[in-house]
Structures are given as structure tokens and as C-alpha cells.
Amino acid sequence: MFNEIKTHEITVDIVILTIKNDALNVLLVKRNNEPFKNKWAIPGGYVRMSENLDEAAMRVLKEKTNVENIYLEQLYTFGDPLRHPVSRVITCAYFALIRSEDVEVVTSDDLAWHRVSELPPLAFDHKEIIEYSLKRTRERLEMCPVAYQLLNEKFTLTEMQKAYEMIMEKKLDKRNFRKKVITTEGLRELNEFSKSSSKRPARLYTFDNIKLNSKRAHFIKKGSKG
Amino acid sequence: MFNEIKTHEITVDIVILTIKNDALNVLLVKRNNEPFKNKWAIPGGYVRMSENLDEAAMRVLKEKTNVENIYLEQLYTFGDPLRHPVSRVITCAYFALIRSEDVEVVTSDDLAWHRVSELPPLAFDHKEIIEYSLKRTRERLEMCPVAYQLLNEKFTLTEMQKAYEMIMEKKLDKRNFRKKVITTEGLRELNEFSKSSSKRPARLYTFDNIKLNSKRAHFIKKGSKG
DNA sequence: ATTTAGATTGTTTATTATACAATATTTTTG
DNA sequence: CAAAAATATTGTATAATAAACAATCTAAAT
Secondary structure, three states: OHHHHHOOEEEEEEEEEEEEOOEEEEEEEEOOOOOOOOOEEOOEEEOOOOOOHHHHHHHHHHHHHOOOOOEEEEEEEEOOOOOOOOOOEEEEEEEEEOOHHHOOOOOOOOEEEEEHHHOOOEOOOHHHHHHHHHHHHHHHHHHOOHHHHOOOOOEEHHHHHHHHHHHHOOOOOHHHHHHHHHOOOOEEEEEEEOOOOOOOOOEEEEEOOOOOOHHHOOOOOOOOOO | OHHHHHOOEEEEEEEEEEEEOOEEEEEEEEOOOOOOOOOEEOOEEEOOOOOOHHHHHHHHHHHHHOOOOOEEEEEEEEOOOOOOOOOOEEEEEEEEEOOHHHOOOOOOOOEEEEEHHHOOOEOOOHHHHHHHHHHHHHHHHHHOOHHHHOOOOOEEHHHHHHHHHHHHOOOOOHHHHHHHHHOOOOEEEEEEEOOOOOOOOOEEEEEOOOOOOHHHOOOOOOOOOO
16 A cells, blocks of 8 residues: 555656747647657656756756856646556656757757647646646736747737737737836847848847736736737 | 555545634544644545546545535645655645535544634645645635535625625625625525624525526625625 | 624725737838 | 838727715614
């Protein structure tokens, strides 16, 4: 009985989100072992005895993306006895928001970004975990402008609005969005303009890493056009 | 190495909150084993191989309080290597909101309600877990009227307001609170009145268990008087 | 009948959210 | 060089919600 209790295994799995090619993407690895061999999965690994859960998650994140100091949050712990077909593995899921320009991902047949809107079949309960991370990201976006964690350091307001629209899965009104966003603490207007566009260049903005004022916590509401 | 990874133990610990004697109370058990022998702790237990985390939490809850079908939510997973002084125990913390009238707790020297404002020294990181559960309860209260989970089936608006004030840790305006609360879906006015008071009896209300309209999600904001 | 303690109720103002379209700027094209 | 094209930028009016604030009502006790 006592032994029975002790044979859980515990892992961390990380939903790594970024914006790439105008779409929300998640980093997936192709499993090269059973179970679910050759299926895609979110990156993960066993928690070592010497590290806490955050550290384990950061380690896995760094292994896969070589990024540190980014938005990483514990998401939920999934512990269904049948989630792993062979042994009892409880996983503490995290999610990370990163800038694609910060990432050094050597994509290959076994490690690649996938649009969250076009996910391949996934191992374990990883589909559920990704969906939950999207829900949580939406909740965070209602509280504070975490979207800037997904954007490059310098971004246009149109890029930011597109990020919001992708995460919230609805269209926002341009004027209301801009009115709202410019009141956000930390957003700083630059005297630089985008160059890539073939038409009128857009002003670039950046986020200073300021603690966000709780008064402005509710950022984009669910039922509005922004 | 592989064996090293596998020797985590995983438990669930549950912050059980109720309102009792006009105060927010948490159910604590006195430990009769080392470590932390004779210290108070929140109820918990090992996760069995056959049950998922919710089931483990519900089992522990039922063992201690004999209640079922109440508000139970996964809170956070705590996995610091040093949180348990002897072995590596990762705990998935839950919190429950219950009605004191529903509970059959045989309080004793080893099992008792404690005001959250007057907690005794606690085992492990349980103080941190309780504090986090209070923070989460506040967040939930901003989203929906979960406070009714803590109140008896029939309650007065004054009782409800007191519950809010305890959880939000601030005074609310009586008129604004009532205006707000009566727009809540599910709240039903009864043709019954409180009897205990020695002065003017107050009308009783109850909550019908309706799915709450997301339009009315934001319930009591942080920075207001209600 | 009066007192007492708590219950109940409304209005005004400020803030925030929403709906909605015309103008400005730069590049490209003819 | 003028016109067209594409995207960026901006404001106002209305609706909804939040906030501040105090007098009256009611049943029990005296």
C-alpha cells in the first residue's frame, strides 16, 4: 500500500506560445519513444529532486528555446490515472509567452512551431492542456497587457491589436483599442516607424517593464469590441 | 538517476473555508506524527493510484467534513524541495467553500475551525497555501458571487455583505452592494425573514444554482466600495 | 407610546465602455 | 507629377456601470 502510493511520477509540461507569421503558435516536439511514438507533444520532462516546479519548467524551456526571464506561469496540474497509458504520471503544466525574435529554436522534423488553430494529433492529454493555456492567456489578457510578451520588443499598435484578436478570438474596434491601450502604464511611444510595410509606415511602441497599476487591471473585457 | 526521479511523493492538501461566528474560518488538523508533530495543518493525504487529483481532494474533504458536492477548486501545486523537511513531497493544493450548516465536523483537540485572521503556527508551507487560497477566493468573488457557497442556504443580504467584506478585506457600501447583488442571476428573494435578531427581522434570500451569465462576471471590483 | 437597533431604499455624479467613419500619410502606379 | 492604393491615425456622442452619499422604515423591547 505504501509503495503503491509512492510510485507516481511527476513531470512538467510547458505550453510555449509565440506569435509568428500573424498567428498564434505553440512549440511542439515529436516523440521518439513509446507511448505515442511519432506523435507531437508539448515539451516536458521529469522534475528533478533538487529543483522546484518553476525551476523544472524553466529548465525545460531553456533546453528547448534557449530563452530565460520570460513570462512563465503555472497553469494546472493534470493527474488523471489514465492520462499516461503505461504508468502513473502526474504533470504540472506551465505556459510561457515568448517573443519569436528572442528564441533560438532549431526547428527540425522533431521540433517545430504549429499554429494553435491547426494542431496535429497530440500525445497524452496535451490537446486539453493547450486549450486550457489559451483560456488562461485570455483571462490574463483581460487583466493586463501580457500580449506584449508575445510581440517583438518594438511593435506597432496594429500588430498588438492583431495579437489581441488572435488570443481573444474576436474582432476589436481600432479606435477603442488604441484609446484603451495608450492609457496603459508602461507603453512607450517611440520615434521610430515600421519599415517592412509597403504603404504608410506605422509608429513603433515598446513596453517598459513597469509593475502594472491594479486600477487598470481589467484590460479587454470579454463581451466588447475593445 | 532514474530512480532518483521517481521518489517524489504527491499529496493533496485542502483549504476548507467556511463562515462561522461572523468570521472566515479554515479547518485545521493537529498533526500527531513527525515532522511538525502537534502543529496545525490543513487536511491532506496521499493521492492513490486509482484516483485523479480531484477525486483525491474530494475524498480527503469527505473524510474530514462529510460533505460532498460543494465548491472545490484546484488552487496551485507546491513543489519546493525543502517544503517537507524529510522527503520530497509535492502537494497539489485545493480549496473548498462550504456551508457550516452542511458540515458534520466533530471538532476536537485535533480537528478544529480557526479564524483565518488568527492562525496558529502551521506545519510545512501551509500558511502560504492558506494565504494563496484567500487571494484566489477574492479573485473568484470579483468574477461571480461564490460567497453564497459559504453562507447557509437561506441568508440575509447583511450576512452576504459581511461575507464579502471578510473576503475582500474592505468595507462595502450597503446601498451599492444591494443594488449590485439583486441584479445577480440566481439570487431569489424569499417570503421568509430572519428570526434570530432581536430587532427588525431581515428578509431571507437563497441562490438557485444557475449557470452565471458571463456578462455579469465582474462582480465586486478591487478598488471600489461596492 | 417611545426607544432602539438594524433593515431598507434613490439620486446624482463620475468613470468607463461602446458604437461608429472620416482624414492623413506614405508608397506605388500610370 | 498626379492619382491611386493601402494602411495609419484620430474624435464624438451615447450607453452602461461604478461611486459617493443619508434619510426612512420596521419590529422588538422598554
